[in-house]
Amino acid sequence: MSEAELSGDMTxxxxxxxxxxxLNGVDTIFGVAGIPITDLLRLAQNEGIRYIGFRxxxxxxxxxAIAGYLTGKPGICMTVSAxxxxxxxxxxxxxxxNCFPMILISGSSDRNIVDLEQGDYEEMDQLSVARPHCKAAxxxxxxxxxxxxxxxxxxxxxxxxxxxxxxxxTAEVLGSALDAETGRKSLIKVVDPAPASPAAAESIDRxxxxxxxxxxxxVILGKGAAYARADAEIRSxxxxxxxxxxxxxxxxxxxxxxxxxxxxxxxxxxxxxxxxVMLAGARLNWLLSHGRAPLWNANTKFVQxxxxxxxxxxxxxxxxxxxxxxxxxxxxxxxxxxxxxxxxGPWMDEIGKRRxxxxxxxxxxxxxxxNPMNFSSALRAVRNALATQPDVYIVNEGANTLDFGRNIIDxxxxxxxxxxxxxxxxxxGMGYAVAAAAVTGKPVVAIEGDSAFGFSGMEIExxxxxxxxxxxxxxxxxxxYRGDPEGMPYTPTGLLRDAHYxxxxxxxxxxxxxCTDTPSLTAALTEALASGxxxxxxxxIDPTAGTESGHIQSLNxxxxxxxxx
Ligand code: ADP
Ligand code: TPW
Numbered sequence: 238m239s240e241a242e243l244s245g246d247m248t249x250x251x252x253x254x255x256x257x258x259x260l261n262g263v264d265t266i267f268g269v270a271g272i273p274i275t276d277l278l279r280l281a282q283n284e285g286i287r288y289i290g291f292r293x294x295x296x297x298x299x300x301x302a303i304a305g306y307l308t309g310k311p312g313i314c315m316t317v318s319a320x321x322x323x324x325x326x327x328x329x330x331x332x333x334x335n336c337f338p339m340i341l342i343s344g345s346s347d348r349n350i351v352d353l354e355q356g357d358y359e360e361m362d363q364l365s366v367a368r369p370h371c372k373a374a375x376x377x378x379x380x381x382x383x384x385x386x387x388x389x390x391x392x393x394x395x396x397x398x399x400x401x402x403x404x405x406x407t408a409e410v411l412g413s414a415l416d417a418e419t420g421r422k423s424l425i426k427v428v429d430p431a432p433a434s435p436a437a438a439e440s441i442d443r444x445x446x447x448x449x450x451x452x453x454x455x456v457i458l459g460k461g462a463a464y465a466r467a468d469a470e471i472r473s474x475x476x477x478x479x480x481x482x483x484x485x486x487x488x489x490x491x492x493x494x495x496x497x498x499x500x501x502x503x504x505x506x507x508x509x510x511x512x513x514v515m516l517a518g519a520r521l522n523w524l525l526s527h528g529r530a531p532l533w534n535a536n537t538k539f540v541q542x543x544x545x546x547x548x549x550x551x552x553x554x555x556x557x558x559x560x561x562x563x564x565x566x567x568x569x570x571x572x573x574x575x576x577x578x579x580x581x582g583p584w585m586d587e588i589g590k591r592r593x594x595x596x597x598x599x600x601x602x603x604x605x606x607x608n609p610m611n612f613s614s615a616l617r618a619v620r621n622a623l624a625t626q627p628d629v630y631i632v633n634e635g636a637n638t639l640d641f642g643r644n645i646i647d648x649x650x651x652x653x654x655x656x657x658x659x660x661x662x663x664x665x666g667m668g669y670a671v672a673a674a675a676v677t678g679k680p681v682v683a684i685e686g687d688s689a690f691g692f693s694g695m696e697i698e699x700x701x702x703x704x705x706x707x708x709x710x711x712x713x714x715x716x717x718y719r720g721d722p723e724g725m726p727y728t729p730t731g732l733l734r735d736a737h738y739x740x741x742x743x744x745x746x747x748x749x750x751x752c753t754d755t756p757s758l759t760a761a762l763t764e765a766l767a768s769g770x771x772x773x774x775x776x777x778i779d780p781t782a783g784t785e786s787g788h789i790q791s792l793n794x795x796x797x798x799x800x801x802x
């Protein structure tokens with residue numbers, strides 16, 4: 238029902254959804270229009286909510302997920318029923334896996350027909366499909382329940398460990414009428430959706446005690462620590478105690494990468510030799526080799542700070558669990574320190590020595606200028622252009638492009654690096670870039686493998702339509718991981734040789750660049766950033782550069798039968 242048709246003392250589901258969103262401070266919706274949500278999106282836009290329309294729901298849902306990470310409030314994605322909903326579920330599950338707060342709101346077809354499987358347009362039992370992929374799933378069956386439905390979705394997304402929430406709105410509810418006063422009273426403004434949860438005092442003391450007795454302590458900061466917005470508290474703890482730290486990839490910039498206590502350039506040494514490791518907002522999952530040998534030492538003891546109690550002991554025994562939100566916990570740590578943890582000079586010196594050796598070893602590779610470019614030289618060219626631009630948000634996906642990018646592109650500010658994350662997923666690139674530009678208003682540089690870019694490449698039109706300050710750089714080596722040899726048929730990892738990706742953005746009025754050397758790449762990125770306009774740089778890399786699966790080649794299954802021969 239459009240606004241014009243609404244009689245004075247009546248409201249409807251469309252209006253109640255928009256009123257509930259506005260009441261709870263939602264200012265942006267990402268989505269794709271269609272039956273039954275088109276009028277809902279129009280109304281939201283007319284009522285002052287910014288609507289960002291995508292070309293595919295997966296990217297809209299990923300945009301909402303990263304908007305949640307960047308703002309600390311649930312990002313909102315709206316989709317049509319069945320196929321549109323299913324496309325969005327990838328982003329919903331990605332949000333849940335990465336602990337980002339987001340809400341996927343999908344319209345759904347007539348319950349009477351869906352439940353009897355009578356064959357409706359876009360028929361699907363969406364609630365059941367969504368449930369395994371999110372923290373919570375709710376369906377609203379009456380217009381007077383819209384307020385409760387959204388309130389529950391917001392709380393579930395933000396409180397405790399954040400995650401994705403599914404909210405199912407039936408077409409019938411959207412169109413249902415309700416008297417305006419009853420409708421208004423049914424809405425809920427959520428108070429304190431992510432309440433502070435301080436840890437038990439004895440758990441704080443246990444952790445400080447363990448660290449105070451360590452000779453080789455190490456702090457690993459994860460994206461949960463970045464999400465917690467405890468930047469000052471964490472920095473104060475690290476600098477007061479003198480403990481070296483390692484940032485997980487999306488925690489880079491929480492303390493600047495050039496901080497003297499960063500052990501990033503001596504990662505294996507620091508992990509393998511630490512006697513006590515404190516994990517702060519980081520899970521001991523595959524990204525940390527599950528805490529197992531050969532990277533880890535069997536005798537290392539752990540402190541783990543996490544908001545989720547069931548994370549503890551998930552892979553290794555945790556000697557000192559600290560359950561609480563990181564801002565409260567680090568405030569309590571700092572108050573409890575009282576000089577108890579002393580800087581461990583010999584340990585820091587040893588880490589410093591290894592760091593120096595590794596930096597020198599890397600410098601030779603980084604400063605080389607091969608023709609054609611390789612990952613290191615092209616990333617050096619990108620880094621040079623970014624050197625004076627600390628405000629830029631970096632999006633990064635691919636295999637080698639991700640691995641080299643993580644190491645070579647230093648971060649100076651928290652929550653400015655957005656990448657494939659916990660799943661190692663391809664396809665987040667353009668969704669994350671659109672959302673980062675939209676919710677921060679700052680420039681974004683998306684550093685993309687050519688294969689990775691293909692998963693969301695059509696959103697270049699979205700970037701151009703909204704004139705967003707996003708520069709996409711494609712590390713083009715003609716393939717998944719790398720290109721096929723000249724003159725050979727395409728293999729499963731091959732992609733079109735010498736593709737001119739820069740022409741894609743030209744079709745939409747953006748600026749394309751074709752760069753085959755490092756000076757032109759630095760110049761193109763500098764010009765693109767100065768313009769503040771959509772740009773796409775096709776950075777041509779040596780097709781033989783890159784290793785299969787990047788740094789995680791060992792995860793490819795090997796035939797046991799073949800090994801026995
Ligand atoms: P990374 O990939 O950077 O290692 P993970 O995504 O594995 O990080 O871990 C993030 C962890 O942070 C999760 O276990 C999550 O429960 C936790 N977390 C999220 N927000 C907070 C918070 N505010 N306080 C404490 N822990 C948090
Ligand atoms: C949703 C598997 C991991 S990395 C990658 C794929 C397809 C692309 C690597 O090539 P790219 O990067 O981007 O050109 P580079 O730097 O090595 O040349 N489908 C999904 N997620 C994943 N992770 C894959 C497939 C994969």
